[in-house]
Amino acid sequence: MAVDVAVCADKRTPRLQYTLRFVFGELLNWTWELHTEAQAFADSDASIRINYSKEDVPCDVRMGVHGLLSETELFEQNLRLSDWEGLPVFFSASSVSDVPFDAFSATFYCLSRYEEYLPFVADEHDRFPAEQSVAFQEGFLSRPLVNEWWERILTQWKHINPELEDRRGPYRLLSTIDVDNSFAFRGKDPLRLFYGACQELASGQSGQFAKRWATLFRGATDPLDTYDRDMAFAEDLGIELLYFVLFSEWGPNDRNISPHSQVLQRSVRHISDFASLGAHPSYRTSKESDLLHDEKAGLEALTKQKLDKSRQHFLRFRLPATYRQLRAAGIKQEYSMGYSTQAGWRASCCVPFFFYDLEMEEETDLKVFPFAFMDSVFQDHLKKSAEQALTEMKMYAEQAKRLKGTFVSVMHQRNLGDLWPGSEKWRSAYEELMHFAR
Numbered sequence: 001m002a003v004d005v006a007v008c009a010d011k012r013t014p015r016l017q018y019t020l021r022f023v024f025g026e027l028l029n030w031t032w033e034l035h036t037e038a039q040a041f042a043d044s045d046a047s048i049r050i051n052y053s054k055e056d057v058p059c060d061v062r063m064g065v066h067g068l069l070s071e072t073e074l075f076e077q078n079l080r081l082s083d084w085e086g087l088p089v090f091f092s093a094s095s096v097s098d099v100p101f102d103a104f105s106a107t108f109y110c111l112s113r114y115e116e117y118l119p120f121v122a123d124e125h126d127r128f129p130a131e132q133s134v135a136f137q138e139g140f141l142s143r144p145l146v147n148e149w150w151e152r153i154l155t156q157w158k159h160i161n162p163e164l165e166d167r168r169g170p171y172r173l174l175s176t177i178d179v180d181n182s183f184a185f186r187g188k189d190p191l192r193l194f195y196g197a198c199q200e201l202a203s204g205q206s207g208q209f210a211k212r213w214a215t216l217f218r219g220a221t222d223p224l225d226t227y228d229r230d231m232a233f234a235e236d237l238g239i240e241l242l243y244f245v246l247f248s249e250w251g252p253n254d255r256n257i258s259p260h261s262q263v264l265q266r267s268v269r270h271i272s273d274f275a276s277l278g279a280h281p282s283y284r285t286s287k288e289s290d291l292l293h294d295e296k297a298g299l300e301a302l303t304k305q306k307l308d309k310s311r312q313h314f315l316r317f318r319l320p321a322t323y324r325q326l327r328a329a330g331i332k333q334e335y336s337m338g339y340s341t342q343a344g345w346r347a348s349c350c351v352p353f354f355f356y357d358l359e360m361e362e363e364t365d366l367k368v369f370p371f372a373f374m375d376s377v378f379q380d381h382l383k384k385s386a387e388q389a390l391t392e393m394k395m396y397a398e399q400a401k402r403l404k405g406t407f408v409s410v411m412h413q414r415n416l417g418d419l420w421p422g423s424e425k426w427r428s429a430y431e432e433l434m435h436f437a438r
Helices: 014-027 040-041 105-111 146-162 190-202 206-217 227-237 262-274 288-301 321-328 375-381 386-402 425-438
Strands: 005-009 033-034 048-052 082-084 088-089 172-179 240-245 278-280 355-359 362-368 407-412
Touching: 005 014, 005 040, 014 033, 014 105, 014 146, 014 355, 014 362, 033 040, 088 146, 105 146, 105 355, 172 425, 190 206, 190 278, 227 262, 227 425, 240 262, 262 278, 262 288, 278 288, 288 321, 321 355, 321 362, 362 386, 375 407, 375 425, 386 407, 386 425, 407 425
Parallel strands: 005 033, 005 048, 172 240, 172 407, 240 278
Antiparallel strands: 082 088, 355 362
């Protein structure tokens, strides 16, 4: 049976095979084959034949070759951007190419997060800053360019062979919720409760103090204990729901109640019974890899199920070290590919892709699920209201829908609960977003 696509290249490299597997096997859902011999390529009966070599061989499409996919070293790349009918592109190709840039190399550069392997000035949490990314500096962070490039190219190829099918998709919606504090008051030690009460009284937060008093002494439901409401909402809409629960010892940046607390353990078991559960490796796991194994093992022992999904607390990760640690711990799906200070597509892509380890020059089995925003980005860094954030969140959902991608919504339990004044606006924005994004 004939394949959909045949590609002719000068040589077979891990970078090239990874990129072809993503573009044709995962993004476009086509069958494909790679040739390094001109005659075998010429004899192919593929629906479309792409010459991605420096040789002049008969083909349907000529794609310019930049050279990035043949390299094995890491160094600063010249990313001089140009415009292709409204689409920013880089790695410009010669005039003999039917597309004005090397789309394969550009795709690889984005997905591999090449720039994060080069020297950069880390932020206060030892992360790669969004503001140092080429996407932010060149103004295309808000666009899933990889998907847009291949949508444009697909349209061109369908003019060459109208029988080519658009097999992208299906579109997928996934609601994810980070639980950094499972409860506002329940389960916390007396010293934390006393200190919190003193802060509320000193700052005139009488409403918060009243909620604390009612929860602790009058049997009221904890203001953050809205899990049943969240899960019922997701079930009614028929959307996938995934929780990432912080399950670690206390630290300056890890402030959930103790994993030994019966209150927390009952909550985690309840969530795992009715929704998907992922690990939320603590702030310290980025530097102390043994903690990652301990936290994950504790969650698995508690829920009696294997966990293969995770998102880093504070989105604190470095490539490739953190992803290697996650793989070693048995994680198969990773949900940290976004920024904590800016909204936008960190890998310029709105579909999942496999992590490529640039230092080892190999594709791995760790699937990365990119997202475009966290509620806290709008709230804490961009200083936008829930209504303003909703407009932008809908834009990202529309992009994923139109491009038949995966839309991963990232919210925090604190904004879905009933603790803070104004929380109802964020919850309303979330619910409207989910209705829109279905």
